[in-house]
Amino acid sequence: MSSAQRSDGERARTSTGPTTRRRQLGATLSSLRDRKGLTLEEAGRLVGVSKATVSRYETKEGPVKWLVIEALCREYGATDAERPAMVGLAKDAKLQGWWHSISDVVPEWMNLLLTLEEEAVSEDHYASVYVPGLLQTRRYAEAVHHASEIRLEHEVLDRLVDIRMKRQEILTRTAPLHIWAVLDEAVILRVVGDREVMAEQLDHLVHCVESPNITLQILPFSSGAHAAAVGSVALLRGADPTLDVVYIDILTGALFQEKPQELERYRLAIDYLRAQALDISASVALIKKMRKEI
Numbered sequence: 001m002s003s004a005q006r007s008d009g010e011r012a013r014t015s016t017g018p019t020t021r022r023r024q025l026g027a028t029l030s031s032l033r034d035r036k037g038l039t040l041e042e043a044g045r046l047v048g049v050s051k052a053t054v055s056r057y058e059t060k061e062g063p064v065k066w067l068v069i070e071a072l073c074r075e076y077g078a079t080d081a082e083r084p085a086m087v088g089l090a091k092d093a094k095l096q097g098w099w100h101s102i103s104d105v106v107p108e109w110m111n112l113l114l115t116l117e118e119e120a121v122s123e124d125h126y127a128s129v130y131v132p133g134l135l136q137t138r139r140y141a142e143a144v145h146h147a148s149e150i151r152l153e154h155e156v157l158d159r160l161v162d163i164r165m166k167r168q169e170i171l172t173r174t175a176p177l178h179i180w181a182v183l184d185e186a187v188i189l190r191v192v193g194d195r196e197v198m199a200e201q202l203d204h205l206v207h208c209v210e211s212p213n214i215t216l217q218i219l220p221f222s223s224g225a226h227a228a229a230v231g232s233v234a235l236l237r238g239a240d241p242t243l244d245v246v247y248i249d250i251l252t253g254a255l256f257q258e259k260p261q262e263l264e265r266y267r268l269a270i271d272y273l274r275a276q277a278l279d280i281s282a283s284v285a286l287i288k289k290m291r292k293e294i
Helices: 020-036 040-047 051-058 066-076 082-092 098-102 108-119 138-148 154-171 185-189 195-208 260-276 280-293
Strands: 122-127 178-184 214-219 233-237 245-250 253-257
Touching (some): 020 051, 051 066, 108 154, 108 245, 122 260, 138 154, 178 185, 185 214, 253 260
Antiparallel strands (some): 233 245, 245 253
């Protein structure tokens, strides 16, 4: 994935981009081959495929054949535990999420976000403008969509809100996603929709904090300058840190970053934000205070 803002043509290819399974498969294949001390060409010759095919499998691009993966694992000397795990990843790489049934509405960049999010174990958020989508009420989400996507028909906007509400189910699944969100004080001061909608949203945030898999902090104005002053960001964490991805919401779509140096910088920024933010109790107290004033 490029670290540059995606053009319309680039976003059109996002749906074929690497999912978490595909990325994990490619990284592990590369590691196993290196462990065996084989070149791409040598590995391909052993299993009857081209050097380009082995390279494509490792760089997480395009479909894979599980029989080739199994053959590579044998030649690489994969363990009895590694081999079935790799084959399983190859077979599952084509699995599609619930949103594919409504793909006519889902933008290409959102397709990738939903795929990555479905397989993440946690998300770290810094929000500077709006409450993160996973923590929005329906009416708040409607107000956000109507404000930012005014050129779309109401029916399309309603379906996008439906998707956002469906997306929140990852917070209540059997192995729920853990979300740790740091909200700029401006987020709870900005009246989105109207005062009734905003009051409902603030009540919802207080309720969210009661969930064991949701951590919420407020970054007060008194904290001054901070590490993420450029805008909102989310760090999607996988079971393996090498599978982490940074997601940045932009006006024309989304920006995804996954280079090690990029990830490290955002991890550090999030750590600083947490340290500068109010603790959970003080954050809830401030939200309640804003609720009363509304």
